[in-house]
Amino acid sequence: MAGLSPDLQTPCLVVDEAKMAANIDRMARRIAGLGVGFRPHLKTAKSVEIARRMLPDMGGPATVSTLREAEVFAAAGVRDILYAVGITPAKLGRVQALRARGCDLAVILDSAGQAQAVAAASAGAGPIPVLIEIDCDGKRAGLAPDAAEIIEIGHILHEGGADLRGVMTHAGGSYDVSGADAHAAFAERERRAVVTAADRLRAAGLPCPVVSVGSTPTALAARDLAGVTEVRAGVYVFFDLVMAGIGACAVDDIALSVATTVIGHRPDRGWILVDAGWMALSRDRGTAGQAVDQGYGLVLTADGRVIPDLIVTGANQEHGILALRPGAAATPPELPVGTLLRILPNHACATAAQFDAYHVIPADIGAAPAIWPRFGGW
Amino acid sequence: MAGLSPDLQTPCLVVDEAKMAANIDRMARRIAGLGVGFRPHLKTAKSVEIARRMLPDMGGPATVSTLREAEVFAAAGVRDILYAVGITPAKLGRVQALRARGCDLAVILDSAGQAQAVAAASAGAGPIPVLIEIDCDGKRAGLAPDAAEIIEIGHILHEGGADLRGVMTHAGGSYDVSGADAHAAFAERERRAVVTAADRLRAAGLPCPVVSVGSTPTALAARDLAGVTEVRAGVYVFFDLVMAGIGACAVDDIALSVATTVIGHRPDRGWILVDAGWMALSRDRGTAGQAVDQGYGLVLTADGRVIPDLIVTGANQEHGILALRPGAAATPPELPVGTLLRILPNHACATAAQFDAYHVIPADIGAAPAIWPRFGGW
Incomplete structure (x- = not known):
């Protein structure tokens, strides 16, 4: 096989470096054109070598889906990480350990119970940064943009000693529709959901510096991200048949x-x-x-x-x-x-x-x- | 959680040792009652600790689904291994390397092309043992029990310097039917397929000391294994909802x-x-x-x-x-x-x-x- 060892033992996983580089470049240009920050999701590749290519600066920012990813990438020099799966109390020890080693690791949550646990852990070992998870398409976790709990959680975090950093959402539903127009519509749903929630937090006198959205289809199709501060995406590094199937x-x-x-x-x-x-x-x-x-x-x-x-x-x-x-x-x-x-x-x-x-x-x-x-x- | 560390980080994989031991014991008693040999399949657990519990003797016999399994278990002392996925020429170097280290590793195949490659490799570094794969239910690989190629392959191996050791089959179709009677019927299909092929090899003057069958459902339900020398099964070590769903x-x-x-x-x-x-x-x-x-x-x-x-x-x-x-x-x-x-x-x-x-x-x-x-x- 061109470029691969002739004694290759199969099955094995192959990455075409030139195609990967083109995919990374395409997404970087898209995001730059939108005038927002980019926080690549490293869960697809789970590779330090590939993270070096996805992140313009190995310091970050980056997104991860497990604390093991956070630990491995922090050890490789990434210093700004969002752990984008709802936090549980039993994981806060590992979060604080990573923060103590100099990694600015932020967590997400969508309930008052989680917020109380994070506030309590912050009182002990320093403020843990938090994004409140917002639901934009009914596919998974998060609070509705108009939910009263958003303000309640904001107060628990802000007054409890945590670092209320903002809001985030992910339109998993964008994977189920095809074509740039449909993806752009989901991008607008993402934008509107988090901007609505951010406006409500700010109107309640709470901080909300980060307004984070993203999925590969919406990142590639978004037309206007007014009010958004950063985009997350991951599978674009390789793409796959599902992504090809939705255009x-x-x-x-x-x-x-x-x-x-x-x-x-x-x-x-x-x-x-x-x-x-x-x-x-x-x-x-x-x-x-x-x-x-x-x-x-x-x-x-x-x-x-x-x-x-x-x-x-x-x-x-x-x-x-x-x-x-x-x-x-x-x-x-x-x-x-x-x-x-x-x-x-x-x-x-x-x-x-x-x-x-x-x-x-x-x-x-x-x-x-x-x-x-x-x-x-x- | 009873018996587990209180600071367990989730998700993680849990095995209930008492249930596993009961499953291992149940299968061992079944096979002993059938009066045939047992060659547990180690592909489900892929664990040396669990192999020690599945194998009455750590020397083997055992079945594996990858050469990496063969390498890991050989290093842990298993000396009699069947690699039960059709061999390719590029893998014969690893097969011979394991054999040179004292592991009696056998391979399977179902074509003249593979047989020629194995015979050629045997001429170089010593006879590689082979089971010819027989199809009993049309689900995957293998030759029909009455296929002319079985005799052709037998001659290529036996006269070409390989070690023609016998025949094997696996009734994957037994996973698709429910109840002991249906599983017993698949066990009889397995038995009849390999016994037919073995009789034909012997009638052609070829050796066939091993007649190997198996899947967890057929091993648990077989009523008569006349002519069979060994049974293979693997998922019984843990069982799962699919196995429960078919009884x-x-x-x-x-x-x-x-x-x-x-x-x-x-x-x-x-x-x-x-x-x-x-x-x-x-x-x-x-x-x-x-x-x-x-x-x-x-x-x-x-x-x-x-x-x-x-x-x-x-x-x-x-x-x-x-x-x-x-x-x-x-x-x-x-x-x-x-x-x-x-x-x-x-x-x-x-x-x-x-x-x-x-x-x-x-x-x-x-x-x-x-x-x-x-x-x-x-």
Whole structure:
């Protein structure tokens, strides 16, 4: 495979450095054009090497989805991190430990109970910064922008000794709609939700310096972010088939794939068996509800060309079943046992999580193949 | 949580040692009653500590699904291993390296091309043992029991210098049917398929000392294994909701769970949000097609009691959404932020793979909590 070690052991995770760099550059230019700050989400890649490329400055700002991410990236020099999953009391010790080591780690919450716990922990070891989570699309957590609890929580935090830093939201619903107009509409829902909540906090005499929004589709489509101070996004670093299916990228932009080897055939069924099953690809079937169902992934040649209509139609733990998509006119290609292939993932976050390293196709054709470690856990 | 550290960081993977021991004992007694050998599959647990409990003798025999499993378990003393995924030429170097270190590692294949590659590698560094893979239910790989290629492959291996050791099959279809009678029928399909193939090899003057079958449901339900020399099974060590859904175990037998913490509520929607999303639970929805759809898992109290009708109805990367199952008469329980819960997985192999350690509830109530490492990769 071009740019990769010839004795590659499959399945393994492959990142195309040139495509990744183009994706990073595209998002950076988008955000700069909107005139707001950018806080990349590092949960997709979970890699210090890739964080160095996503963050213009390794000091941050950055977003994470687990405290282990915060710990690893703080150790690598990131000093401004938002942990963007609702905090629990039992995690505040790790938050304070990271803050004591010089990392400005902020948390999010959406209830008075959490706010009381954070205020109590702040009284002990210094003010913990908090964003109040706002719901903009009914998909997950957060308070409605007009909820009375926002002001209640604001007072608990501000008067209880925590650092009330602002509000944040995430339009997970933007993944369920297709096209720039629909994504722009979700971006406006994000903006309106947090700006409304921020205005209410300020009207109540409470501080709200940070107004944070974001998802990859809304970040790429937003037209006006008046009142917003920063955008968060993560999966854009690789993109994936789900993002391509909603028009946030082209299939050719996808920088992540799983390298796999043909291990057998069932010509009676039109199957080609490979050594990437769901343990490698993940069980994510995010394209199942889209206009084009890509099965467990779309198949490429080893050098990255799409094999027309060949998808992963089934997956066991260590076996993938390749077949032509239903209704395809093509004939299955000749792919003898031992043939190297690559598979584009439905969901980059889920597929990358199945591996502990990235095999890098270098952007510089003359460069040596690289392997970048990846971590998981909590 | 009883038997676990009070400062547990969630989500984390929990194993109930007493339930696991009972599952191991149940399977051992079943196989002994059938009068055949047992080759436990170590792919579910991927843990040296748990392999020590699954294998009556740490020397083996054992089954694995990746060469990394073979390497880790060989280093821990296992000396008789079947790598039960179709071999590719590029993996033969690692196979030979393990064999050179004293591990009797056998491979499987189902094509003349693979057989030629294995024979060629055997000529170089000593005979590699091979089982020919037989298909018994059309679910995955393998040759039909009456396929002419079986004899062709047998000759390539035997005369080419490999060690033709026998035949194997796996009735993945047994996971799709419910009840002991249906599982016993699949066990008989497994038996008949490999015994037919073995008889044909022997009639052609070829050796076939090993006749290997197995899956957890068929191993637990088989009534007669005449002609079979060994059974393989793996998921029985923990069991899971899929196995309970087809009647292979009771929900109370399930030894694996994910500990999680309540992080918020959406009373308007009847949701309880927890810090175990699909990154912790996996995307496996194996009960979706069963009589009782358990969502992404069934919720327990921290000490292991089922909370009636509370399941994980939705999952984001680090958020799980708990709600009553559709049509449930119960009212959602009061579970404040910070409450510890546990979630039984649909598929133990998939959920365990999301973690790098087991938090053990010791069988001995007075024992200290233990943490057993777990590995992944290929």
